[in-house]
Amino acid sequence: MVAPLEFMLLLSVAVGGGEPDAEATRRLERRVVAISAAEPLVGRGEAIEDELKALRLMPQRRTFQSAGGEGANLLAEVPPAANGTPVRTLMVGAHLDRVEAGTGAVDNAAGCAAVLELLGRFQAKPLKHHRVVGLWFDQEEQGLLGSRAFAEAVGEPDTEGAAATFPDLFVNIDVFAYGDTLWVHHPDETDRAAAEKFVAGTAxxxxxxxxxxxxxxxxxxxxxxxxxxxxxxxxxxxSAAAKMTVLSLSLLPKEQILETVTFLEAMEGGARPARAGLPKVLALIHTANDTPSAVQPADAVAGIDAVEAGLRALDAAAGGDTDAPE
Ligand SMILES: [Zn+2]
Structure with a gap:
């Protein structure tokens, strides 16, 4: 049960467009610092659990065994609105682990904080047609092992709680810390329409x-x-698994997105550039420079405002709402 005053405070951060909310900016910064500062690495998950408890959301820890050893993914579900449980599921995830160098602020404490912020907003003003599950994956940097363990278990008959059903929409958030442009990735052609509707919805x-x-x-x-x-x-x-829509989101300056696309295309063509030839963002992450000072909280909050709007548009479109943006 949320006290009325707190509910009003939650609402006050959820409304409005234009300038990023100063309170949301401070909150984003505080969460990035808390997650980045956590030592040893398991402390990152604990920092996220503390934030979830402060939101009155119940963290669920899912341990798994992989080639990288034991890991722990985190989940939290936003309770449905009083008027019933939506039939669709939106899962929003970010990896919580980091590499040795630096403190993993851009990659990916800021993404973890973005998922926390989105959960808070969908708690304050629920989606109509999707229940919302937040995910924080372990062992991404070891080869996407935590998300693989999760994706292999989700929807299986013996899987309980928030992971019992496949998401209709899975949205990954990675490197979402500075810049003014969303990078919206559709892994498959079948995801392109959702990517475009999402971007239109950010208006x-x-x-x-x-x-x-x-x-x-x-x-x-x-x-x-x-x-x-x-x-x-x-x-x-x-099947439900075959019908999933999958997207991944980053926030960066537009030129850094374009130079990274060029770089990845060259890599696919067999090029092996030296570290000096790396795109700016790839030269920052996985180094000692990836600390909270590399994060621009106001940029991240403006990006989260856009992501929230885009996801609300996808929610409205999935429900066939008449006011759904084209
Ligand atoms: Zn990452």
């Missing part, structure tokens, strides 16, 4: 807003969305 951020600047594309670095796309590829046609 719904208050008075006369334009769609948030975005680059939509099929070329993108490896991240946890691949575990869901792989599970979908192996699925029985027509």
């Amino acid at each position: 719904d951020r208050g008075e006369r807003a334009e769609p948030f600047p975005a680059v939509v594309g099929a070329v993108y670095p490896p991240s946890d969305h691949r575990s869901f796309a792989a599970r979908r590829r192996g699925a029985e046609p027509g």
